[in-house]
Amino acid sequence: MAGTIQLEVVTPEKLVVSEEATIVMAPGAEGEFGVLPGHTPFLTSLTLGTLRYRDTAGTERCVFINGGFAEALPDRVTVLAQSAERRCDIDINRAKAALERAKKRLEHPEDASVEPDMDFERAKAALARAQARMSLAETRRNVAMQ
């Protein structure tokens, strides 16, 4: 197998990941896909989800991705995400707070006074984001317990 892939995950705020990987799995808009070295050029949009990759030491790492685009070339994968965090950087308290806010808004769909700066669609999206962040952070906890 031809070596490794250079994986880069960038958001408008910062460069999240820049690392050599042996395999990358990403949440494409039309299904999850995997990239191995020597992949044919490929361009796709991403949905909310988890990007997983194996680094050169063989450890599996996870990155939370909130939509965006990915370009795969034979020797590299570039992910342009709206926001992204490594699993260890997820702020679980913030996610919990966001979850609560979104839930509150969704429970009172007619009452505009509850969380006024959030419309229904945005609340739904926020809920999905918070849940995805939390479930990813939870998996780490379980691993730590074992």
Next chain:
Amino acid sequence: MASLKDVKAKISGVKKTRQITKAMNMVAASRLRGSQLAMESFRPYAEKFSEVLGSLAERAGGEAGPLIVPKEEVKKVCLVLCTSDRGLCGGFNSNAIHAAEDFVKQQKAKGVAVSLVCFGKKGRDWARKAKHPIVEARLGIMGTRIPFTTAAKSGQKLIDGFLKGEFDEVHVGYTRFVSMARQTPLMQQLLPIPPIEKKEEEYSAGEYLPEHICEPSAQELLEQLLPKSVFIMLFSALLETSTSEHAARMAAMDNATKACNDMLDELTLTYNKARQAAITKELMDIVGGAEALKG
């Protein structure tokens, strides 16, 4: 000559001013570091994005989306003007506003109506005074850490307006951060998206690289990517302006501190002269008195 007391009061006043300008200089310096960092961390995203967009646009070339096609008749133009919220930053705002004024004049000469979206209070104040219609004014965000969502939200509004025909063209006026000593106001077209420059192919010509597989189709991807490219242009304009503002303020405050120092030197000299004159006068009085007693 001013009395001793007056000069003393003036010295202490100038000293206090110097303290303030010094402090503002240091605050601007630390903010500048912050916004420069934000600019640097945004650069990889923007670069990668234009790479991806470039390779996609090359192939989807013919079937351009509505955001690329120029309107046949340009009657209404929207200018996004980025200035700062606060003053005391040298010619920063007036330069930006002059550039905007020229732009508006040019457009008006062509019979085009101009409306404004103002980022920053100074630009809004100018637009109000000059009686240009203001579509939206966003205050309190320039010079702080600007989140990307701000650019995305405003960008979306501009795109909606463009598609609905509220504006036929959207331009952005911002101040480019060239170096610490130089910031230049610029005008750039935001919508319709100017033709994407084809980047030099990174893979050497001899190497065969098959076309990208796209999922969903190249057309759909392009439709999703193009609005993003507007947000990116807008966001980078905001970042550049913020950084320029801090750099301009730093330079202005540095000059002010220097001027304070010069003034202090002069005033101290005047003070010493006045004091010496007073002592001499007293001595003369004493000597004169003693002479008189002798006689």
